[in-house]
Amino acid sequence: MDKINKAMTAEEAVSSFVRDGDLIAIGGFVTNRRPYGLIREVIRQRRRDLYVESGASGGDVDMLIGAGCVKAIICSYIANSGFTQVCRRFRAAIESNAILFDDLSLDVQTIAYHGAALGLSYVPIKNMIGSDLVSKWGISAEERVKHDKLPNQKLILMEDPFDPGTTVCCVPTPKIDVAFLHVQKAAKDGTFQIHGPGFQDLDIAMAAKRTIISCEEIVDTEELRRHSAENTCTGLCVDAVVHQRHGAHPSQCFGYYDYDPKFLRMYDVASRTQEQFDVFLEEYVYCCATQEEYLEKFTAEQLISLTVDPVLGYKPGLKR
């Protein structure tokens, strides 16, 4: 058991497992447990032409778009809720047709990720019927054929074979190349625990061909094997384990820290123009070769002030 060691640096994980043109999925939900540390490394290594399955994403995907990493986004929701209502680099890119995009509802993306984790090629659902999510394809059939990573059809409407006269919407499950997650505890063999809400993380970890996790704490493999009932996922689904304290900063991490309002407000301003955003990237991404260097940008007080109350589960009275 002790022989398996998937622990490595973020630099090693991204250079080994993330390629230009990959289709990626990201864990967490808007300002909660997004793997910001890993995503900064993807940007720092200047990956290009990524296809992003957005889920409910936030500043992390906004940064990928602003940094020029993204070729296409399959979008259902993107905001730093409470701080930026619609992520700004995303908005600018769509309004200037800089990237390909298509829209699904959040329900559908979630069900499709679950279907992917079940090994299904599509999911038959009732969602989106009667709306423009079905009738308007952001990426047309003609365009889709040019992209190996995208299904040739956004969806197919058909009669429910078990309920004649009614319609189901068949949505293809995404073929995810790389999933990125930030979790609370992991062992070097890749076994990990997510504490609190899981969002779509386990599904994308299973469905992806390669899965990179960052963790607040590396725990003894033996220790996790003694608490099998509390483990979320086997290392059989994981390729790289990266120890990153505050790996979800500036988003929340259940049991550890709240979101960072000061940073999120700063990002709201910094993301307003490409010029300001480029300055932001230089300071917080390109100049920081490691998570430790990134954390040095903040005082100990600022980071400690985000620590959650153990009973309430968040930082009470946090100035937002």
Add this chain to the structure above:
Amino acid sequence: MDWTPKQMMAIALSRLIEDEKLYVIGTGLPLLSATLAKNTHAPNAKFIFETALFEGSPLEVPTSVSDMRINYKASVLWPQYRYFGFLSLAASRGMIASGFLGGAQIDPYGNLNSTSIGDYFHPDVRFTGSGGANGIATYCNSFIIMKHEKRRFVEKVDYITSPGWIDGPNGRSKHGLMPDCGPLAVITEMGVMRFGDDKRLYLSEFFHGVTAKQVADNTGFSLDVSRAVESAPPDLDALRILVEQVDRTRLMI
């Protein structure tokens, strides 16, 4: 005691929430109104979030449907996909009283746009996208919250993110949607609108300080105001609970 239009809006929305019933809520005004309802006339109302975090009692206003503040005293913190199964099953059993929706644009039949203004393929303004809104519009009744501006209340929305009554009484069934659920009311800072038998919006109530004509003038399609009455003013106890307890820091209102 005086009140702002937004506070009146929160109270009008809160009045629509019934005790013992189940609602899908988002953050922002729906959450404030839900919390107010629970603290006043609907102590046994139940609220679920689209992140599969169910029945929590947040002490502070959450900024999103995934904010850890929502976890407080929740019954379950499920993986997200469980919400979508629960939604369709519960809705088909009539267990969900309503969800809450909003948007950048609304048309006379309650179809909503929260995707983009202008040509979808080359938009003038791009928004977040559907989120869970389309799911709520598909499966549940809904209360819609809007800013009352002429450019938002349009004859035809640029993109249908969340289907309402589509185009009339048979609209939903013609388009493969469940016919007997859909938007029930639209609440703005000016008043409350409901849907007639023709499934078109009409003005039901206008708030104190507003006239029915003002509402019609701020609506970009023809709005029947013949049935409109002035809303009851806020119950002062409810108003006090709203400003002193539910949204002390004026995060939302």
